[in-house]
Amino acid sequence: MDTIIARKTNKNKYLLIALPIILLFGYFVFTSATKKRSLTIKRAEITIKTVENDFFEDFMSFQAKAVPLNSMLVNIIEGGAVQEIFVENGDRVIKGQPLARLYNPNAELAYMQQETAIIEQINNLNKAKLDLRNQELNLAKDLIAIEHDYLDAKNLYDLNKKLFEQEILAKNEWEKTKENYRFQKERMNIIKQSVKKEKLANQIQIGQLNQSIAIMNKSLDILRANKQHFLITAPISGRLSSFEPILGKTYSQNTSIGFIDDMKGYKLIADVDEFYLDKIAEKQKGTVSFDNKTIEVQITKVIPEIKSGRFQVELDFVSSEKLDLKQGLSFGVKLNLSEKTKTKVLSKGSFYEETNGKWIFVVNGNKAERRAIKLGRENPLYYEVLGGLKADEKVITSSYKDYKQIELLDIQE
Structure with missing residues (x-):
């Protein structure tokens, strides 16, 4: 009986050849996917620091x-050109001491005109007050004359009354005497009331005039004081600073030209x-x-x-x-900002700019591997280490600008 021999197909042959290739390719893909990205650097290009157990001071x-x-400004109250300078910057001065003198002919002329106008107003007010006094005096003279007429009429009345009662004086003369007496009496009473009211009104007016004159005199004093502002004096005793006026330069009103420190x-x-x-x-x-x-x-x-x-x-x-x-x-x-506390600390460095304190390269021999960390407080010198690092471990603290996507560094001498 004949034996049946199975034929080997080309399909099985190709499968046997492709399988090792597929496995080898898969191995390379797997190793490439899981291999850490690395970079070779020189030790001189980086800064390495050690994590330490030390006192952390939040400052x-x-x-x-x-x-x-305390300082006080030296201000120019009245603007003008600098005519004289009596002191220098840095000098010690006493209150009221002249510092500089300004010159402003237009302002000085305006002050003179204002002063003349105020003096003229004061004179007018004084004249009005004098007129009221003279008016009172004239009323007083008139009252004396009227009182004299009244007394004459009263004396005549008393005399003629007796004569009329004795039937010596005619009736028509007696009637004239009585009428004159009544007239002089009423006249005197009216004038007295008028004088009284006039005096009261004059007193009020004189009081108002005196008040106006006082205000005018005060204005005149202020005006004359303002004229003195062309001479700049020290407002307090102390040391001049930032005092640099320039001869001939014009400074506007309310400009500051320096300070005085009270020392x-x-x-x-x-x-x-x-x-x-x-x-x-x-x-x-x-x-x-x-x-x-x-x-x-x-x-x-x-x-x-x-x-x-x-x-x-x-x-x-x-x-x-x-x-x-x-x-x-x-x-x-x-x-x-706080008391000292014992903890792990790490020196500050440029690495923080790229990592925000979330990871760092930890050095082990000639290798440096990326590791997640947690940092806490900071001061100008150190970060407080809360996790991811142990004391005495060494880390790279210089810039990570070229290492953002790198996971392993090979360090060469």
């Missing part, structure tokens, strides 16, 4: 400048980034270095108005020790 630092506790102490003023607005409050303490000594300062005022991303704070020196400071002297202020 901030900023620059502040010294300014006097009774200094304070610090600083512009601080708005990021710290919620972290800074009055009575917080800090330190500055001056003359190789650490001096304590305290925040006395926080001005929360934001200008160009910054706000202003004022600080005073806590110590009563007198410091030989000068206006504009710059200080580096270290302001404490």
Whole structure:
């Protein structure tokens, strides 16, 4: 009996050949997909720091400048050209001391005209007051004459009454005497009332005139005082600063040409980034270095108005020790925001700009591997490490600008 022999097809043959190729290709695809992206760098191009267990102090630092506790502007009250300068910037001056003299012929002429007009008004008011006094005097003279006529009429009345009763005086003469007496009596009473009212009215007018004259005299005093403003004097005693008038230059009214510092102490003023607005409050303490000594300062005022991303704070020196400071002297202020605490800390570096503190390259020998981390508070020197790193581990803290998509770094010497 014949044996049936199965024929091998080309299909099975091709399958046997393709299978190893497919498996090999799949292996390469898998390894490529799972292989970490790496980059070779030189050690000299990076900065390596060690994670440390240390005291973390939440503080901030900023620059502040010294300014006097109290200053007063030197203002030009009446504009004019600088004619004379008597002192120099930085000089110590006393209150009332001449600093400079201005010249303004138009203003001086206007003052003279105003002064003349005021004096003329005062003279007119005084003349009106004198007229009222003369009027009172004339009324008094008239009253005396009227009282004299009344007394004559009364005496004649008394005499003629007796004569008429004795039937010596005729009746028509007696009637004339009675009528004259009545007339003089009523006349005197009316004049007395008129004089009384006139005196009262005159007193009111004279009081008003006196009040007007007093106002005019006060205006005249002010005007004469204003004429003296062409001579600029020191409003307080102290030291001149920013005082730089120029001979011949014309300055307008209410222009400031300098300051006078009262030399009774200094304070610090600083512009601080708005990021710290919620972290800074009055009575917080800090330190500055001056003359190789650490001096304590305290925040006395926080001005929360934001200008160009910054706000202003004022600080005073806590110590009563007198410091030989000068206006504009710059200080580096270290302001404490919390107490010191023991924790893991990491030196600050440029890596944070690309990672936002979410990952970092951890160095192990000649390799550096990307690792997720968690950072907490920060100060100008350190970050607080909350997770992902152990003490004594080394990390790269320089810029990651070229490593954003890299997971493994090969470090070459």
